[in-house]
Amino acid sequence: MKYQRSSQLFKAASAVIPGGVNSPVRAFKAVGGTPVFVTKAKGAYLYDADGNRLIDYINSWGPMILGHAYPPVIEAVIEKAQLGTSFGMPTEIETKIAELAVSMVPNIDQIRFVNSGTEACMSAVRLARGFTGKEKIIKFAGCYHGHSDSFLIQAGSGAVTFGSPNSPGVTEGTAKDTLLAPYNDLAAVAEIFEANPSQIASIIVEPVAGNMGCIPPQSGFLEGLRALCDAHQAILIFDEVMTGFRLARGGVQELYGVNADIVCFGKVIGGGLPVGAFAARHEIMAHLAPLGPVYQAGTLSGNPLAMAAGYAMLQALESDAEVFERLAQKTAYLHAGISKTLKAHQVLHTINRVGSMISVHFSETPVVDFETAAEGNNERFKTFFHGLLNAGIYIAPSAFETWFITDALTYEDLDETIAAVAKIAPSL
Numbered sequence: 001m002k003y004q005r006s007s008q009l010f011k012a013a014s015a016v017i018p019g020g021v022n023s024p025v026r027a028f029k030a031v032g033g034t035p036v037f038v039t040k041a042k043g044a045y046l047y048d049a050d051g052n053r054l055i056d057y058i059n060s061w062g063p064m065i066l067g068h069a070y071p072p073v074i075e076a077v078i079e080k081a082q083l084g085t086s087f088g089m090p091t092e093i094e095t096k097i098a099e100l101a102v103s104m105v106p107n108i109d110q111i112r113f114v115n116s117g118t119e120a121c122m123s124a125v126r127l128a129r130g131f132t133g134k135e136k137i138i139k140f141a142g143c144y145h146g147h148s149d150s151f152l153i154q155a156g157s158g159a160v161t162f163g164s165p166n167s168p169g170v171t172e173g174t175a176k177d178t179l180l181a182p183y184n185d186l187a188a189v190a191e192i193f194e195a196n197p198s199q200i201a202s203i204i205v206e207p208v209a210g211n212m213g214c215i216p217p218q219s220g221f222l223e224g225l226r227a228l229c230d231a232h233q234a235i236l237i238f239d240e241v242m243t244g245f246r247l248a249r250g251g252v253q254e255l256y257g258v259n260a261d262i263v264c265f266g267k268v269i270g271g272g273l274p275v276g277a278f279a280a281r282h283e284i285m286a287h288l289a290p291l292g293p294v295y296q297a298g299t300l301s302g303n304p305l306a307m308a309a310g311y312a313m314l315q316a317l318e319s320d321a322e323v324f325e326r327l328a329q330k331t332a333y334l335h336a337g338i339s340k341t342l343k344a345h346q347v348l349h350t351i352n353r354v355g356s357m358i359s360v361h362f363s364e365t366p367v368v369d370f371e372t373a374a375e376g377n378n379e380r381f382k383t384f385f386h387g388l389l390n391a392g393i394y395i396a397p398s399a400f401e402t403w404f405i406t407d408a409l410t411y412e413d414l415d416e417t418i419a420a421v422a423k424i425a426p427s428l
């Protein structure tokens with residue numbers, strides 16, 4: 001396939017936008033080559049500036065769970081746009097999507113809408129601190145909660161060390177309030193609680209991790225976090241920006257039967273428009289302005305176009321009793337096909353999958369945390385990525401990303417993908 005036009009567009013973009021992109025991973029730095037510029041998308045397919053058709057396994061990093069340009073979403077947005085695009089005043093559609101979200105997700109009474117997953121997580125932590133009167137938070141190495149300062153913290157040596165910033169611009173003062181543990185390591189979390197008595201406001205976790213590839217919680221991990229939070233009067237935040245409305249109607253809380261105190265949303269909840277949200281029981285949400293003292297606001301929050309898109313998306317998921325099972329089956333089919341093909345060519349790999357999230361790791365050891373995810377062979381991943389791209393198949397341009405399966409994918413699409421893997425496998 002040719003990518004001449006994309007190359008030209010990237011060059012022009014790079015002159016006026018840092019790195020040519022508005023979010024770093026899009027720049028293809030991890031895999032080399034030129035990012036693909038999209039012109040349109042429909043169902044399971046992207047169409048790029050050079051006229052190539054690509055089978056899409058990213059789906060805007062998750063939101064397009066029912067495929068691109070999903071007609072009920074598009075119609076809802078067009079209809080709303082004609083009535084005006086923003087008022088900065090309450091509208092009824094905000095209540096409708098809130099009622100629907102609260103009815104689908106267990107254990108929440110109220111929800112506040114924001115404009116991104118980053119905002120949702122940042123606000124959730126502020127609320128947890130305001131509610132508990134404590135300052136420190138625990139996060140897990142390799143979990144991503146958006147780009148606000150408190151979350152851009154790298155693991156130090158050992159679990160019970162102060163975090164150190166891994167982006168210039170994050171102050172030491174901020175970093176010292178974020179304590180790190182390896183994912184799936186309950187003992188490390190317990191140690192942090194012991195070393196910081198009465199200081200931990202909250203644990204924030206991706207209850208199924210998706211930002212170091214897909215990593216499921218090991219048996220007892222989420223239950224253990226719940227118990228530790230209960231024992232130490234800390235707030236358990238499930239960052240379900242990726243998993244919410246994707247792994248089950250009620251997300252990971254429903255799937256694994258563990259209750260969080262605050263749940264963050266993004267991606268699917270906006271149907272492809274910029275939306276995030278955080279939700280909790282009444283007693284916690286009562287601390288949020290204007291009811292309580294914890295401040296949080298947004299000029300475009302609850303934007304009518306975004307709410308209409310999200311509402312149409314949630315309605316579609318709510319009214320289709322089989323959708324999550326269907327997605328899981330398609331993903332299992334892809335998993336089996338790729339695994340069989342790689343095995344046949346003696347390519348060492350580990351595939352992780354939960355529901356419609358899946359990732360292929362070029363390493364032999366089980367991938368259970370950031371350290372084991374980092375053991376993957378990145379050269380092999382690059383060959384895999386570019387091989388697939390040349391075959392018209394688009395996966396994330398980084399070995400640390402999950403693939404997002406959409407219901408628009410047909411079994412023919414999946415077979416085409418598995419056949420492409422078979423062609424690449426000998427060169428891996």
Ligand SMILES: *Cc1c(COP(=O)(O)O)cnc(C)c1O
Binds near residue numbers: 211266267
């Ligand atoms: C994508 C993501 C975020 C950040 O959401 P943005 O909308 O990109 O700000 C936060 N947490 C998780 C788990 C995510 O996957």
